[in-house]
Amino acid sequence: MIEIKNVSKWFGDFQVLKDINETIQKGQTMVICGPSGSGKSTLLRCINGLEPYQKGEIIVDGESLSDPKTNLYKLRQKIGMVFQRFELYPHMTVLKNITLAPMKVLKKSKKEAEKKAMELLERVGIPDKAHEYPANLSGGQQQRVAIARSLAMEPEYMLFDEPTSALDPEMINEVLDVMVDLAKEGMTMIVVTHEMGFAREVADEIIFMDEGRIIERGSDEEFFTNPKNERTKLFLSQILV
Amino acid sequence: MAYNFDWSVLWRQPYGMWLLQGLWVTIKIGFLAWIIALSLGIVIGTLRVTPWKFLRLFSSAYTELFRNIPFLVQLFFWYYAGPMLLGDRLGHYVNQIMGLNYYVAIFALGIYTASRVAEHMRAGFASIGKEQYQAVLSTGMTQFQMYRYVIIPYALRIILPPLTTEFLTIFKNSSIAMTIGVAELTFMSYRIDAETFHGLEATTGAMFIYLLLGLTVVRIMGFIESKFKIPGMIGR
Numbered sequence: 001m002i003e004i005k006n007v008s009k010w011f012g013d014f015q016v017l018k019d020i021n022e023t024i025q026k027g028q029t030m031v032i033c034g035p036s037g038s039g040k041s042t043l044l045r046c047i048n049g050l051e052p053y054q055k056g057e058i059i060v061d062g063e064s065l066s067d068p069k070t071n072l073y074k075l076r077q078k079i080g081m082v083f084q085r086f087e088l089y090p091h092m093t094v095l096k097n098i099t100l101a102p103m104k105v106l107k108k109s110k111k112e113a114e115k116k117a118m119e120l121l122e123r124v125g126i127p128d129k130a131h132e133y134p135a136n137l138s139g140g141q142q143q144r145v146a147i148a149r150s151l152a153m154e155p156e157y158m159l160f161d162e163p164t165s166a167l168d169p170e171m172i173n174e175v176l177d178v179m180v181d182l183a184k185e186g187m188t189m190i191v192v193t194h195e196m197g198f199a200r201e202v203a204d205e206i207i208f209m210d211e212g213r214i215i216e217r218g219s220d221e222e223f224f225t226n227p228k229n230e231r232t233k234l235f236l237s238q239i240l241v
Numbered sequence: 242m243a244y245n246f247d248w249s250v251l252w253r254q255p256y257g258m259w260l261l262q263g264l265w266v267t268i269k270i271g272f273l274a275w276i277i278a279l280s281l282g283i284v285i286g287t288l289r290v291t292p293w294k295f296l297r298l299f300s301s302a303y304t305e306l307f308r309n310i311p312f313l314v315q316l317f318f319w320y321y322a323g324p325m326l327l328g329d330r331l332g333h334y335v336n337q338i339m340g341l342n343y344y345v346a347i348f349a350l351g352i353y354t355a356s357r358v359a360e361h362m363r364a365g366f367a368s369i370g371k372e373q374y375q376a377v378l379s380t381g382m383t384q385f386q387m388y389r390y391v392i393i394p395y396a397l398r399i400i401l402p403p404l405t406t407e408f409l410t411i412f413k414n415s416s417i418a419m420t421i422g423v424a425e426l427t428f429m430s431y432r433i434d435a436e437t438f439h440g441l442e443a444t445t446g447a448m449f450i451y452l453l454l455g456l457t458v459v460r461i462m463g464f465i466e467s468k469f470k471i472p473g474m475i476g477r
Contacts, residue, residue: 084372087370089373135474
């Protein structure tokens with residue numbers, strides 16, 4: 001379970017997160033949407049400790065991220081993250097990209113790590129690309145490798161930061177399909193995205209952020225058809241064409 | 242009176258042998274100093290971007306100290322004042338070492354060039370996007386593992402072209418070691434001049450040998466570059 005309690009964060013004088021409260025239960029999928037600059041990606045990075053916050057508390061499975069005793073490296077092993085621009089290691093093959101962390105962090109043997117990597121590549125549909133370099137893959141394929149790289153650590157949570165925003169339209173679905181499967185298998189996911197089709201299909205909760213605040217929450221069709229907040233209405237009217 | 246060219250000083254014995262001996266010393270100084278420069282430069286360059294303030298301060302001080310003082314001055318300092326820094330007894334002992342000037346040249350050139358390698362490393366790190374670092378950390382790796390397994394190998398590939406220049410420069414700078422009496426290539430060409438008064442030929446010979454050495458280094462580095470080229474990036 002991830003609990004976010006009264007979290008505020010500043011970049012210098014600028015407050016990016018304002019008193020955020022949210023709880024994500026095990027097995028849930030939460031979608032975060034909102035205009036750019038609203039603090040979505042920053043909130044995501046606070047959850048796995050890539051960005052510090054100045055006020056409040058984020059607790060993952062009972063461990064507070066702001067507690068100096070918490071080992072962030074250890075905590076991150078169970079929180080996978082997928083980035084907008086994939087962020088694969090360009091100087092390593094797909095297989096090395098996936099096996100690196102399991103071998104160095106989990107101390108798995110090369111054989112064991114590669115076996116798991118091949119299973120994951122099979123799962124995301126590109127086992128034939130194992131020995132290619134990232135540059136030789138399409139965007140959609142790269143993002144699926146990035147998902148496989150995260151899953152190789154056998155995380156309990158997955159964070160997605162606009163995973164389809166850098167993709168050509170025809171590649172979006174191949175990535176979303178993988179994510180839908182993950183959600184249905186019970187992975188706990190927090191997804192920053194504007195893919196409302198995905199949100200409708202798998203989200204247990206949708207939150208809408210604007211200027212560092214959560215201004216609307218919804219858990220069903222009502223969020224899309226009848227949002228209460230004017231800002232949400234405007235935003236949704238622009239992306240749901 | 243016209244100057245009588247005598248190019249045979251380049252191969253006549255013992256002069257031809259002197260040039261070869263000089264070349265061998267130049268190669269040894271260059272390679273050994275490069276090993277120091279590369280390993281120390283990678284460490285210092287990496288410390289400059291770590292989250293620990295003390296280490297950042299230390300590595301910045303190192304870089305600025307060594308790259309802002311002329312190499313000739315540094316060489317004189319290490320050779321004449323260096324042993325004194327070690328205290329009376331140890332300094333006296335060090336001064337007795339046979340070929341001390343040769344070791345001092347390697348040491349001085351190594352730690353001077355390390356400051357330049359460190360700056361290239363910093364440029365390499367800066368050219369890697371912030372999210373690449375975050376991606377590595379998000380897989381649970383520690384800062385040390387992140388640099389050791391992903392970021393440093395990546396940065397080194399990016400900065401291979403300027404590293405080639407540094408590697409070349411280290412051979413050229415090794416000629417300054419003659420000022421403390423190291424019998425490297427330039428020293429030997431002067432020695433031939435002193436013995437035969439054919440300095441023009443000897444210096445020209447040394448120039449060509451340096452040029453060949455440099456071109457060989459360029460070939461070797463070109464091979465390394467093509468082998469470690471990051472797919473999808475512009476290469477030669």
